[in-house]
Amino acid sequence: MPTINLIYEQRLQAKAVERKLKAGIMAIVGLGGLCFLATTFLMVDATRLHFEASALERKKKDLEPLLAELDANQTLLNELSPRLQTLTKAQDFTQKWSLILDHLTVNTPPGTWLTNVKASQTDKAKPLQVTLNGQSITNENIGNLMLRLETSEMLENVQLKFTNERPGQDGAKSLDFEIIADLSGSKEKEPEKPKETS
Helix, strand or coil: CCCCCCHHHHHHHHHHHHHHHHHHHCCCCCCCHHHHHHHHHHHHHHHHHHHHHHHHHHHHHHHHHHHHHHHHHHHHHHHHHHHHHHHHHHHHHHHHHHHHHHHHHHCCCCCEEEEEEECCCCCCCCCCCCEEEEECHHHHHHHHHHHHHHHCCCCCEEEEEEEEEEEEECEEEEEEEEEEEEECCCCCCCCCCCCCCE
């Protein structure tokens, strides 16, 4: 009977298994190394982020007095805002009156004197009315003053209310007059009503 060498086949199978086993071990070692590198990277990154978070917490703690001061200043600004708006409106109003008085200073004709300037507003929906009282030598000067008042950007609807002749002490006659005009931009705008939807 011929002898069959079964050991050779077993050796080939053992070598194949051994190669597969080595390949599996190499794959496991490679995967383990990759996991180790990934874990190390993540730990280093986590440590870096922890240090950054600590630094930010220290900065926040350092900035807390400034933040508290900022909040206090914001509260104070909110309290002072209405006053600031009032002062701004008053400053704008003062500027308008300054322009009107400058215009009167330059444009009042010779022989004409203003004795009284007053303003009144009975209704916020109507403009503020400026009343100018004075004296003049002639009606022509009063008409000239009215024409010059109409050139002012701050006044509109200039009207002569009356003139009265008054005898003077030395026999010279003078004319008392009253001119009224509207202060431009003094009429308050009505708030818009919301549109009703049906």
